[in-house]
Amino acid sequence: MKRFVLFTALAGIALLLAPVPAFPVAYEASTLHNAVARSETVQDLFFERWDKIQEKELYFDWYGKLNWVNDFKINTVNAGSGAKETVPMTLVRAYGSLTLNYPILGGYEGKDMSERLSGKAKKEKEDEEKGSGPMGLWKPNNLIVGLTMTGFHYGLTRKAEIDRGAAGNESVTDYKYAQFFDDIFAASLLYRPYFFIHAGVIINNQIEPNDDGTMDYTNSTDHSLRYFVASNLLSFLNLNATTTKDKLEAIAVGVKVNSLVGSFVKISPYVPVFTVTFKRLNLYNDEPFDAVWVKSAAGKSSVMDDSLKEQAALDTLSFLLTENLFGHIFLSGYVELQRPTEKLISKRTNEEVAFALMREWYASIGYNFLGKRADREGRDLILAVGVSSLWDVAIPVHRERGSGYDLMGGFASLNFSSPVVGAEIKGAYNYAPELRKLVEIADKFMIEGSFYVSF
Numbered sequence: 001m002k003r004f005v006l007f008t009a010l011a012g013i014a015l016l017l018a019p020v021p022a023f024p025v026a027y028e029a030s031t032l033h034n035a036v037a038r039s040e041t042v043q044d045l046f047f048e049r050w051d052k053i054q055e056k057e058l059y060f061d062w063y064g065k066l067n068w069v070n071d072f073k074i075n076t077v078n079a080g081s082g083a084k085e086t087v088p089m090t091l092v093r094a095y096g097s098l099t100l101n102y103p104i105l106g107g108y109e110g111k112d113m114s115e116r117l118s119g120k121a122k123k124e125k126e127d128e129e130k131g132s133g134p135m136g137l138w139k140p141n142n143l144i145v146g147l148t149m150t151g152f153h154y155g156l157t158r159k160a161e162i163d164r165g166a167a168g169n170e171s172v173t174d175y176k177y178a179q180f181f182d183d184i185f186a187a188s189l190l191y192r193p194y195f196f197i198h199a200g201v202i203i204n205n206q207i208e209p210n211d212d213g214t215m216d217y218t219n220s221t222d223h224s225l226r227y228f229v230a231s232n233l234l235s236f237l238n239l240n241a242t243t244t245k246d247k248l249e250a251i252a253v254g255v256k257v258n259s260l261v262g263s264f265v266k267i268s269p270y271v272p273v274f275t276v277t278f279k280r281l282n283l284y285n286d287e288p289f290d291a292v293w294v295k296s297a298a299g300k301s302s303v304m305d306d307s308l309k310e311q312a313a314l315d316t317l318s319f320l321l322t323e324n325l326f327g328h329i330f331l332s333g334y335v336e337l338q339r340p341t342e343k344l345i346s347k348r349t350n351e352e353v354a355f356a357l358m359r360e361w362y363a364s365i366g367y368n369f370l371g372k373r374a375d376r377e378g379r380d381l382i383l384a385v386g387v388s389s390l391w392d393v394a395i396p397v398h399r400e401r402g403s404g405y406d407l408m409g410g411f412a413s414l415n416f417s418s419p420v421v422g423a424e425i426k427g428a429y430n431y432a433p434e435l436r437k438l439v440e441i442a443d444k445f446m447i448e449g450s451f452y453v454s455f
Contacts, residue, residue, distance in 0.1 A: 032154060032180060032440060033206075035226075036282060042095075042183075046150050046198075049097055050188075057108035058099070059455065060101070060453075063452040065095040065451075066092070067093040068448070072090060089156045091156055091441070095151070098150075099146055100147050101144050102144065104144065105142065142191065142192060143190070144190040148200070149183075150183060151181065152181070154438075155177075178208050178209070179207045180207075182202065182204050184228075186199065199229045202228060203224075205223050226243065227244075229241050236256045249282050250280065255277075258273050272323040276317070276320075278316070282313045284340070285309060287309070291397055292347060292393050294311060312342035313342075315338065319335050320333070327371050327372055329366070330382065335360075339355065353405075358389075358391065362387065362431070362432050364387075364411075368380050368381065368382045378418060380415065381416050382413075382414070386410055387410040389407065392439050394439045395442055398443075410430075410431055411428035412426070423450065425447075426450075427446065
């Protein structure tokens, strides 16, 4: 079933890494071995895609994304000399999803395919979603059920030369070290604007190579299962929760302010869309891959019994502003505040970590070269750039320059979208939303390509 998800939804075979704490510039695990953080990442990607599905009112969506990070250094031992060596590799991350929706009662507004493909009435629908249309929030649109399969795969590659004798040398790409898979299987029910709900399972796996270097994808050395529910009520209230078999792991409550206010009074579509979200995530668990100890370092080690491990959550409060000016200019700004629920001790210094109040901020601007045609034809060509900053306890472990807990960075992207197909290319360096997915990419350039087919 896992292979079906990854192949069908374009998350082909990529590879990964094993932590060796010998060199400060080489790989040490933080986010990657943390199934809690990886589960949050794959859920965020799931929600990000579903936002597009609902925005474009899709019945079918096939989406794939490949991400490369070059010069990802790994500590290894030379088989001939026995000496430790730092080997540069390429980190590859593959993400894919497949969503099928079926209308039980009615369908999306503009269900006539010619109207959907032409993008007619898109502006009217946006006004209603913001609460400024003639029926505001209270016009029922549809009852739709959906199924989604999602896969996210991490891995490392290295190029090698093979001597073919008289035939010359051949360059091949080799897959190395442990590989990590995070999959989501989810069912959805939409009755907009009254509610929608997603419910499903998150499956986390770590696959170690066999002694002969081959990989057995059915033999997971670290398997975990989580359950999640994500819902929206009356278009303005988001309620999300993630649990394991025996405990609540994460909870989030968000309010879409424009939709809330728009249910009572008319709001101009030119007012920026404002969203406030509170989240609690049990992120720190005294695991070997954590950058901190919870409460105290006394008597703790990487081989301590699970019964002795302590936990701390991270509480965050975020504010998101987005704006679309005349179909040409897209603006967004984000600020996230943070507070841990317990004292945290750095494993590097054995001192208490003084948490910064601000965990993350970013700002971006995009320009749509197609402008007004986007409303008429449902097509966009958007060039975007952005800057950001992220504070994280693991950044000093992975950064290649400096020693602080925060990093500034940015991104640039070019995105084309149409009613049926779309693609994006993106480059980033220390961009906060990407660092949150995998803090190990600190001070490394990243390039990403994505493609979708939907209708």
